[in-house]
Amino acid sequence: MDQAQYLPPWTDTSIIGVAGSSGSGKTSLALEIVSSLNLPWVVILSMDSFYKALTPEQHTLAHRNEYDLDSPDAMDFDHLVQGLRDLKQGRRVDVPVYSFEDHQRQERTTPIYSPHVLILEGIYALYDQRILDLLDMKIFTEADADLCLARRITRDVKERGRDIEGCIKQWIAYVKPNFERYVQPQRKCADIIVPRGMENRVAINMIVRHIQRTLAEKSKIHRNELQRLGQEVEEEPLSPNILLMQRTRQFVGMTTILQDPTTDEVDFNFYFNRVATLLVERAMETFTYNLTKVLTPISHPYHGLHLPSPISAVVILRGGSCLETGLKRVIPDCQTGRILIQTNHHTGEPELHFNQLPTDLQDHAGVLVLDTQISSGGAALMSVKVLVDHGVKENKIVFVTFFAGKLGVKRLTKVFPGIKTVVGEVVEDNEERWVEKRTTPSTCSAMALLAHPLDAFRSYAGSLTWQPLVRFSRSMVFGLLKRIAVGQILVIDNDGTRTICGPPQEKDGTPSTELRVLKEAFWVRVLLFADMGFAESFMLGEFSCSDLVAFFEIFILNRALLSNATTLTSSMVTTAANIARSTNTLANSQLNVSAHYDISNAMFAAFLSKDMTYSCPIWLPLSKPGAVHESLESAQDTKLQYFITQARIKNSDHVLEIGTGWGSFAIAAVEKTGCRVTSLTLSKEQKDLAERRIEAAGYSDRIEVLLCDYRALPTPNHGFYDKLVSIEMLEAVGREFLDIYFGCVNRLLKPQGGIAVFQCITMPEARYAAYSKGEDFIRKYIFPGGHLPTVSQLVRSIERGTEGTLVIDAVLNIGGHYGKTLRLWRNKFERNFESKIRPALLQEHGEMTEKDVELFRRKWQYYFTYCEAGFRTKTLGDVIITVGREGATEMLEEVPL
Structure with missing residues (x-):
């Protein structure tokens, strides 16, 4: 079978450049565009992240406001261009983090992966010809010079620890001359000139419509891509890398119980976890083991096998979570990541919303990808593509699933012939995804909390601050909170924004409280993990609440309104985590x-x-x-x-x-x-x-x-x-x-x-x-x-x-x-x-x-x-x-x- 090509929607990322004077409103314009679109795959990249590293002498001058950081020579264009090229080709890029207080890059980086549209904003976004060649739209923002200076002073004093005298000194010595010499000439390269920045709704609406058309075209291309793949593989036999579970009497008996709609919940979960364990055990047989020798307790040599490095796993949310109990029974200490792929109900297209992968998974002996079912194959293709883009070789990937639609699994192995797929049963392509609706899965809000809760929380919290996801999560959670009809919650965001959720207080005794968000991860944790995420966020100190009892009372009193307000994965009233409960056998009690x-x-x-x-x-x-x-x-x-x-x-x-x-x-x-x-x-x-x-x-x-x-x-x-x-x-x-x-x-x-x-x-x-x-x-x-x-x-x-x-x-x-x-x-x-x-x-x-x-x-x-x-x-x-x-x-x- 010849290998086919699969191009996910983030291949050939559309890049929009936004240039203009310092203080002209570039960042505000970009944020307003992203806010208007309200999509997690439209990402802002600031050129501020790509300042060159300073020598000790330059560093001293910068602290005295005597070093020109507004010159093109201060920018690391080579690093930026390579990053843009990689993003254009669908690769992950680690963006430097620059500290304006210290005038230097920090050791940590911020990953960017899979944006469909990237907005590059900075005073030199239209300066380098190599960047211009990569841009799909070029925007130049303008504002009155006095307003630009006022904005710059406000920003540098408030956010970067500068003093007013130093700001004015820099403006006169460096900012204004560089604007006239280098920034202003970029205006002639622009497709659109936007005066008044974020206040210019006409320009913003025009840009947003352009991006929406771009996204719609990408979506259409992706759907056609999946359809083409289906036509290519329809008549082809199943790949030898599709490993069907042996139909033993035990296995067929258990799947019979699972497919019987009269099976009660307790029995269903028990037998599904047994089947999941068998699937993972079969997957473990596909990896390469090294020979080793150990001494038994009675000092006899035993010639056995061991894995050369750990096995990690990636769960496709939400269905893959149902297989985690089986995974933990086979590999108790397995490092596990998460990928959230949701189907767009209007287009039928799978969409990548979120990914958090195990550290250094490309160096592991193998990676298990877990999902209860492969239907069209879109989510499976997308998840494997994410792993390949992060350096995992195909022959190290094993996809583990209970059911697989014939066409979907053929698509997967046609594009990635090197991966192996362990399947309980190959079924018709129109088989509804029913398994995760009946299980109580071991979902992502717990991670590896069975062993070290704090370590798991620490490692996971860092992945919850990707700005597009934060903005999307905040919008979705506020959409829920604004349904409150009884009681009132004053939400103070970490940037100081105050939002009242609930009607005016008309009578005494109606509960009210103040919720103060301290860390942005709060929004994502609540959106993804619902009430379990809210609890974990409180334990981690990501928010404070003046009266937590009143908060709970408000949600209980508004249960009928809130329980129908479904977010990405669940409502805040009905738990999303659905982690498999501990059974109280004599040993476990x-x-x-x-x-x-x-x-x-x-x-x-x-x-x-x-x-x-x-x-x-x-x-x-x-x-x-x-x-x-x-x-x-x-x-x-x-x-x-x-x-x-x-x-x-x-x-x-x-x-x-x-x-x-x-x-x-x-x-x-x-x-x-x-x-x-x-x-x-x-x-x-x-x-x-x-x-x-x-x-x-x-x-x-x-x-x-x-x-x-x-x-x-x-x-x-x-x-x-x-x-x-x-x-x-x-x-x-x-x-x-x-x-x-x-x-x-x-x-x-x-x-x-x-x-x-x-x-x-x-x-x-x-x-x-x-x-x-x-x-x-x-x-x-x-x-x-x-x-x-x-x-x-x-x-x-x-x-x-x-x-x-x-x-x-x-x-x-x-x-x-x-x-x-x-x-x-x-x-x-x-x-x-x-x-x-x-x-x-x-x-x-x-x-x-x-x-x-x-x-x-x-x-x-x-x-x-x-x-x-x-x-x-x-x-x-x-x-x-x-x-x-x-x-x-x-x-x-x-x-x-």
């Missing part, structure tokens, strides 16, 4: 619980009340005397007493508690009734402190704390437990294990007269479907593997798990009591952070740096406010369910018969 509770006992003691109860209390009604001044400890005692009363605990009872906490219920139950308590926990830290508190209370002979999963607990020697209590532990069970949990309750609770009381945070029925398919902040960062069931789910699981032998006696929703509690916890957390929590974290977790501690602090601030808003708006519930065996007559003791 302890890891998930420890991830939260084993942080530091001292940390929890610093914000909980003295009784160390970490669950929702029951506050006195406001109508009751003393309600306003009631302490948290008193409210927690009321809740514990409610459990004791509802369970009808007596001196003779042996009570099983699933979820010890720090022993507050067990201590209260023994103190008030004299019963015996066996309490289960999966946290060693909790167990140690609970036992010390129990010993201090003098109840070690009545309370036993076991480090044990409820599924592994045997039935006691004496038969059964009389009563069973579980306080806010069900959230850690997981949806697929609820029936098993209640089956264990059924096994452990005495069959005659047994009573059990459970407390659980719940999700409203109407929101559960969306919640169960996504990944929210709490499940990612606070309670790994957590799951909030609905009340009806709990009722059904009780019935199924106990085979109908436990009857619901009472359901009490105390969710409204949590808002005040969370506020008090947050306030105490803040008060004690420096004096108690920070020292405890650094002492108990020696690997934590000061930056890690600060990220931890902001994570918990977000956690408290996030939950407070959920309970204050009744978006979340917290129910106490009392159940009893048939014949549990103790439950009638207070009932007149």
Whole structure:
């Protein structure tokens, strides 16, 4: 099969030159053009980045305003021309970063890749003939000389740290003479002369229309290119580099389950992750391994294989994210990049919006490209072209996909015959992209956070400041915020711009807040990663908010308006991340619980009340005397007493508690009734402190704390437990294990007269479907593997798990009591952070740096406010369910018969 050529839309980049005097409005004009187009692939390149490096003597003169930086001799035209030529041919260019404060280039560079249109602006944009030969449009801006001088002084004083006297000195000595000698003559080369810069709407509209026509023509050429490729390969056989998965009974059985529309979500995700693992394992077989020898644990030599360098991966968003769980199972430490390609719904053309690639991937042993499906092949072609343009050899690339349309995969291998494609199944070309709609993918907002959150955040944040993407993201997010109909948000951008989102405040009590953007990455993170991106941006300090609870309340109150406002990847209300949740198998449960509770006992003691109860209390009604001044400890005692009363605990009872906490219920139950308590926990830290508190209370002979999963607990020697209590532990069970949990309750609770009381945070029925398919902040960062069931789910699981032998006696929703509690916890957390929590974290977790501690602090601030808003708006519930065996007559003791 002969190799075909593929020219993406950024091949033969259109370059527009904008020249004019210093202060004539070149940059403002360019920005206005980009703003009017509102497209990420129209990029501005400033000639200021291409000043020559200065000698020490020149550097000294520049700081005294005695060096001519406005002369053509100060510009590195050779470097600039080569960069423009490379961009014209679709190559990546690393643009120097110039510091005007230091008068020298910095070590870092800014990459530019794949612009369809490039606007080159600078006083000498039309000076060098080599540049003129590359330009598709030439613009010259003009303004009154006095206005130019005023603008230059304002800019240099405000942005470049100069003084007014120095600015005037430079203007007279260098700027004005060079303008007359070198800049003004460029006017005759211009296609368009624009007086008044950005104020000239007629000229801007004309330029914008020209660029739109250029982009439309490029789009048409690209679509024709894809169509031509399809015609070329239609009758050709499949390439031998298309590696179909062997149709074993196991593989066909799993794909049958996946293609069955009646397969439920849990089973679909389980089997898809298994298939993804097999696909990646097959891809790993295609790479070249070197011979090596190692010594076994018993010192025998073993002749084996190893990769000469790492394997990296690139995920095509969003579908490719579904394959990441399989990727991480095969290569846990795989460095992973992202490419966002969206189909233009008007033209059907794939469009490259964003790329962030692994460092030095061209030197890696191989690169896996992940996408759930190849349809027309446009996104696949584009993504592989990006890798090739970044120096990756074709024979190092392996495309991994579940489904591939016949024509699409033929297009891919026709253009790039050296790559290999691992395919689960080749299907018809009109097969709809349905896989990513059914999976809960391990999406980009998490990256490699399983290992080192800060490192992953640091490495990724740098890629979120590409200016066209920032501008596009800001525009899209503001489009969402401006839909707010209840409440008001004042947004202060990092350049000081103030924007009010929401109607005027007409009545007291309507939430309002101020959000101050500190880093531009905020806009991109929110656009791409929605509410998970918002949370991560807060943890990274990319914005501040005067009242975060009010912000969440505004979004909850406007949910109906905002949930339909789809951005590039999702809305801010419905999570985009959709990271595969941790399942709570027996092995994982302890890891998930420890991830939260084993942080530091001292940390929890610093914000909980003295009784160390970490669950929702029951506050006195406001109508009751003393309600306003009631302490948290008193409210927690009321809740514990409610459990004791509802369970009808007596001196003779042996009570099983699933979820010890720090022993507050067990201590209260023994103190008030004299019963015996066996309490289960999966946290060693909790167990140690609970036992010390129990010993201090003098109840070690009545309370036993076991480090044990409820599924592994045997039935006691004496038969059964009389009563069973579980306080806010069900959230850690997981949806697929609820029936098993209640089956264990059924096994452990005495069959005659047994009573059990459970407390659980719940999700409203109407929101559960969306919640169960996504990944929210709490499940990612606070309670790994957590799951909030609905009340009806709990009722059904009780019935199924106990085979109908436990009857619901009472359901009490105390969710409204949590808002005040969370506020008090947050306030105490803040008060004690420096004096108690920070020292405890650094002492108990020696690997934590000061930056890690600060990220931890902001994570918990977000956690408290996030939950407070959920309970204050009744978006979340917290129910106490009392159940009893048939014949549990103790439950009638207070009932007149």
